[in-house]
Amino acid sequence: xxxxxxxxxxxxxxxxxxxxxxxxxxxxxxxxxxxxxxxxxxxxxxxxxxxxxxxxxxxxxxxxxxxxxxxxxxxxxxxxxxxxxxxxxxxxxxxxxxxxxxxxxxxxxxxxxxxxxxxxxxx
Amino acid sequence: xxxxxxxxxxxxxxxxxxxxxxxxxxxxxxxxxxxxxxxxxxxxxxxxxxxxxxxxxxxxxxxxxxxxxxxxxxxxxxxxxxxxxxxxxxxxxxxxxxxxxxxxxxxxxxxxxxxxxxxxxxxxxxxxxxxxxxxxxxxxxxxxxxxxxxxxxxxxxxxxxxxxxxxxxxxxxxxxxxxxxxxxxxxxxxxxxxxxxxxxxxxxxxxxxxx
Numbered sequence: 001x002x003x004x005x006x007x008x009x010x011x012x013x014x015x016x017x018x019x020x021x022x023x024x025x026x027x028x029x030x031x032x033x034x035x036x037x038x039x040x041x042x043x044x045x046x047x048x049x050x051x052x053x054x055x056x057x058x059x060x061x062x063x064x065x066x067x068x069x070x071x072x073x074x075x076x077x078x079x080x081x082x083x084x085x086x087x088x089x090x091x092x093x094x095x096x097x098x099x100x101x102x103x104x105x106x107x108x109x110x111x112x113x114x115x116x117x118x119x120x121x122x123x
Numbered sequence: 124x125x126x127x128x129x130x131x132x133x134x135x136x137x138x139x140x141x142x143x144x145x146x147x148x149x150x151x152x153x154x155x156x157x158x159x160x161x162x163x164x165x166x167x168x169x170x171x172x173x174x175x176x177x178x179x180x181x182x183x184x185x186x187x188x189x190x191x192x193x194x195x196x197x198x199x200x201x202x203x204x205x206x207x208x209x210x211x212x213x214x215x216x217x218x219x220x221x222x223x224x225x226x227x228x229x230x231x232x233x234x235x236x237x238x239x240x241x242x243x244x245x246x247x248x249x250x251x252x253x254x255x256x257x258x259x260x261x262x263x264x265x266x267x268x269x270x271x272x273x274x275x276x277x278x279x280x281x282x283x284x285x286x287x288x289x290x291x292x293x294x295x296x297x298x299x300x301x302x303x304x305x306x307x308x309x310x311x312x313x314x315x316x317x318x319x320x321x322x323x324x325x326x327x328x329x330x331x332x333x334x
Binding site: 050052055058059061063067069070072074075076092094103109110 | 216306
């Protein structure tokens with residue numbers, strides 16, 4: 001029997017992430033990505049969480065080790081619904097996000113509604 | 124007498140704290156090599172006769188945020204005084220091998236990479252202490268980078284003003300319209316910070332957005 005080789009990709013639901021605090025989300029993503037996984041987040045992160053993730057990533061970069069993350073999210077959309085306007089804090093709608101180790105995931109092309117990425121099995 | 128003097132001083136300090144208008148703090152953000160420091164130098168040379176920092180074709184030349192207070196810009200009969208913060212280029216990955224490819228030795232490359240990571244952290248921390256952002260994009264590059272998306276998202280989440288600068292329009296492959304189409308909800312100015320092309324329009328927009 002031939003063993004399958006490749007990478008692990010986890011598709012993380014909005015529900016799963018919504019149960020975590022911002023700090024837990026960032027920690028969860030960093031731990032998973034550092035272990036070599038590629039995550040697809042159904043609803044992405046808030047802009048503040050994205051900034052915190054970048055900050056945390058920088059503290060963990062090591063020469064000849066972890067070189068950072070590749071993260072691609074679609075631009076947020078402003079919630080123009082009545083409820084969105086009332087709940088100002090939730091007026092930004094975050095969207096699907098792909099995150100992986102920088103040495104395995106490479107974005108080829110991205111626009112407002114399409115992300116094309118290459119996943120390498122060679123580190 | 125001492126009590127009265129002390130009272131006057133305290134009252135004066137309180138008055139200043141309550142009514143003194145602080146300059147708006149405007150951060151210059153963008154990916155590495157977008158031309159942030161070139162733009163900061165252009166602003167300072169035009170309005171203070173000074174410069175902010177050195178520039179280089181090697182990414183992450185700016186690895187510490189630099190702040191210049193009280194830069195007064197006069198345009199169309201009005202004036203605006205800003206504190207300008209030139210921030211290190213934002214990135215989600217930093218690999219020292221990329222500096223070695225630019226001709227640096229391994230030790231120097233590792234040192235630069237370490238400083239670059241610290242610079243990114245500093246730039247992210249500044250995001251929470253600003254009144255507005257000038258987001259510099261290289262008009263020859265794809266505008267949908269994660270850095271651009273994250274900075275714009277943070278400004279929108281805080282309802283803070285943002286001015287997009289499509290830089291490097293002196294280059295033949297520049298396509299500022301691609302940037303405008305990518306982020307149509309925000310004002311954009313096309314300039315060449317290096318050559319000074321269209322900077323008057325940039326200053327007018329700056330006063331309009333942050334004044």
